[in-house]
Amino acid sequence: MDDLEPRLRQVLARPLNVPVVEAFLVDVHSGARRRQRRRTAGLATACAIVLLGASLLFTGISQRPEPQPANEQLARIAVGNGPCCVATVGDSIWVLNLRDSTLQRIDPASNRAAEPVYVNAKAMAPAGDRLLLIDPNLGNLSLFDPATENIKPIKGFASRGGNVFDGQSLWLGSTNNGDLVEVDPTSARILTRMTIPGVPNYDSMTMASDHELWATTWDGDLIQIDLRNQEVVRRLRPFPEATDFVSIVAAGDHLFAVSGQIPRLLRIDQKTGRITARRPLTLTSPNSFPRLSQQPDGTLWLMRGPDQIDLLDPQTGETQTTHRVPLTNGHDATQHFAGGIATGFDSLWVGVWPDALEEGALVRQPFSTPP
Amino acid sequence: VRLDQGEEFDDFVRARLPSLLRFGRALTGSEAAAADLVQDALERTLVRWPRVISHGGDPEGYVRRVMVTRNISAWRRVRRERLAAEVPERVCTDPEPAWDSALWGAVVTLPPRQRAVIALRYYEDLSEAEIADLMGISPGTVKSQASHALAKLRSALQASGAQDDKAEAN
Numbered sequence: 001m002d003d004l005e006p007r008l009r010q011v012l013a014r015p016l017n018v019p020v021v022e023a024f025l026v027d028v029h030s031g032a033r034r035r036q037r038r039r040t041a042g043l044a045t046a047c048a049i050v051l052l053g054a055s056l057l058f059t060g061i062s063q064r065p066e067p068q069p070a071n072e073q074l075a076r077i078a079v080g081n082g083p084c085c086v087a088t089v090g091d092s093i094w095v096l097n098l099r100d101s102t103l104q105r106i107d108p109a110s111n112r113a114a115e116p117v118y119v120n121a122k123a124m125a126p127a128g129d130r131l132l133l134i135d136p137n138l139g140n141l142s143l144f145d146p147a148t149e150n151i152k153p154i155k156g157f158a159s160r161g162g163n164v165f166d167g168q169s170l171w172l173g174s175t176n177n178g179d180l181v182e183v184d185p186t187s188a189r190i191l192t193r194m195t196i197p198g199v200p201n202y203d204s205m206t207m208a209s210d211h212e213l214w215a216t217t218w219d220g221d222l223i224q225i226d227l228r229n230q231e232v233v234r235r236l237r238p239f240p241e242a243t244d245f246v247s248i249v250a251a252g253d254h255l256f257a258v259s260g261q262i263p264r265l266l267r268i269d270q271k272t273g274r275i276t277a278r279r280p281l282t283l284t285s286p287n288s289f290p291r292l293s294q295q296p297d298g299t300l301w302l303m304r305g306p307d308q309i310d311l312l313d314p315q316t317g318e319t320q321t322t323h324r325v326p327l328t329n330g331h332d333a334t335q336h337f338a339g340g341i342a343t344g345f346d347s348l349w350v351g352v353w354p355d356a357l358e359e360g361a362l363v364r365q366p367f368s369t370p371p
Numbered sequence: 372v373r374l375d376q377g378e379e380f381d382d383f384v385r386a387r388l389p390s391l392l393r394f395g396r397a398l399t400g401s402e403a404a405a406a407d408l409v410q411d412a413l414e415r416t417l418v419r420w421p422r423v424i425s426h427g428g429d430p431e432g433y434v435r436r437v438m439v440t441r442n443i444s445a446w447r448r449v450r451r452e453r454l455a456a457e458v459p460e461r462v463c464t465d466p467e468p469a470w471d472s473a474l475w476g477a478v479v480t481l482p483p484r485q486r487a488v489i490a491l492r493y494y495e496d497l498s499e500a501e502i503a504d505l506m507g508i509s510p511g512t513v514k515s516q517a518s519h520a521l522a523k524l525r526s527a528l529q530a531s532g533a534q535d536d537k538a539e540a541n
Binding site: 002004005007008009010011012013014016017018019021024025027028029031032035036082098099122123136160161175203218261289334337338353 | 381384385388389392393396397402405406410411413414415417418440471474475478482489490493494499500503504507508509510511514515518519521524525528
């Protein structure tokens with residue numbers, strides 16, 4: 001152990017020149033008044049535009065625009081604080097509220113949310129007919145059975161990192177070392193435990209076939225692993241400049257990867273490891289990371305911000321449809337975090353996660369899985 | 372929002388301004404930028420003050436959250452403008468007397484998100500889960516950001532130590 005951490009505490013807390021507080025307060029009050037005036041003026045302009053539009057519509061001058069199906073909202077359901085993760089299991093939608101550490105069941109028939117249940121988890125992922133719950137403080141993992149609402153801890157393995165469900169088993173990678181385990185989601189028992197030489201830790205994971213796993217490490221490596229032979233097949237570094245966040249999804253013959261540092265989407269040929277397409281991404285909020293999500297129905301999604309979600313062609317990576325999600329009144333995308341998404345019941349379900357002062361919501365939009 | 376309800380807000384600022392400025396300095400790397408960032412965050416907080424104090428009453432947590440997000444937004448805007456520039460990022464040093472200047476010089480060259488994690492961890496003493504909550508990222512990302520940041524700092528300090536040794540030898 002070196003002395004870096006105590007030195008850091010000292011250097012960050014060292015004295016500084018504090019401005020005269022009363023003068024500072026005058027500036028703050030004056031700035032706040034300006035902001036309030038601008039906001040009021042903006043609202044007045046918006047009202048004027050709405051009234052003008054309404055009057056034009058009434059007099060028949062204006063053509064009514066065609067409704068955009070991807071913007072249509074079927075329901076907006078109040079949920080807890082921080083709906084970071086959404087999943088479809090059985091006859092329900094499940095939402096994990098990160099700030100409350102609660103789980104909520106949504107009935108798609110009535111669009112009603114059940115009372116939240118405290119589960120001491122801050123992340124969730126679907127695992128067949130179970131839900132994987134992750135407690136980041138200790139790295140504790142457990143499996144929630146939506147049918148009985150029982151929780152079974154996964155004993156003998158802790159991680160805050162990668163997880164992927166291959167259709168039968170849940171694969172969990174350790175964030176601290178190279179341990180990789182296969183878990184039976186029903187019993188929560190560890191079936192296989194292995195260490196792949198050359199893989200120091202696991203961040204994002206995706207399954208390409210029943211024995212081919214792709215994983216990212218915290219060093220920015222993208223690694224293809226043969227689970228049968230327990231060896232690294234290929235090691236790539238698709239974002240040479242990025243080390244902080246990579247989201248990956250395997251779809252068909254391709255692997256799609258996004259990075260947050262310089263936002264772009266890459267399509268990689270799984271057989272050759274070559275990058276076959278690059279696409280720069282425009283994010284709707286500079287505070288958001290782009291994120292890929294593959295749903296159990298096979299659809300591939302790209303979150304470009306809390307209010308914009310693209311359905312991607314799983315072959316080309318091109319955007320097929322863009323879903324625009326209405327946010328909380330008066331707040332733009334920069335004042336929201338990107339919530340979780342799920343498909344099911346002819347709908348796209350999107351967690352709307354405003355800052356700490358607002359309760360979250362689950363927005364339901366029409367969506368049918370392409371044939 | 373009634374701005375004349377600001378007595379409680381003023382008391383809060385008087386009590387917490389030095390701490391917020393230090394946190395701002397850790398985020399931005401300079402005292403001047405910290406003052407701008409804190410003022411911006413406090414203006415936004417004042418506009419929403421009644422709501423800020425009516426939800427569990429953690430105004431400082433709210434201000435910190437605004438500072439983190441505003442600082443990263445500002446950095447991204449600047450970064451987009453400078454993507455084509457060939458001049459490498461230069462260390463910004465405060466005019467104040469150097470104090471563990473090697474470490475501070477390394478801290479200010481960290482990317483803003485990593486610097487935010489470091490500031491929240493080592494100045495605000497928040498846990499990984501609390502940082503994840505505040506920044507809206509996963510705890511795993513917090514851990515990786517902190518790990519990368521510490522590795523960069525160690526590497527920078529080693530390089531700086533090697534340079535000092537060389538200078539001494541000469």
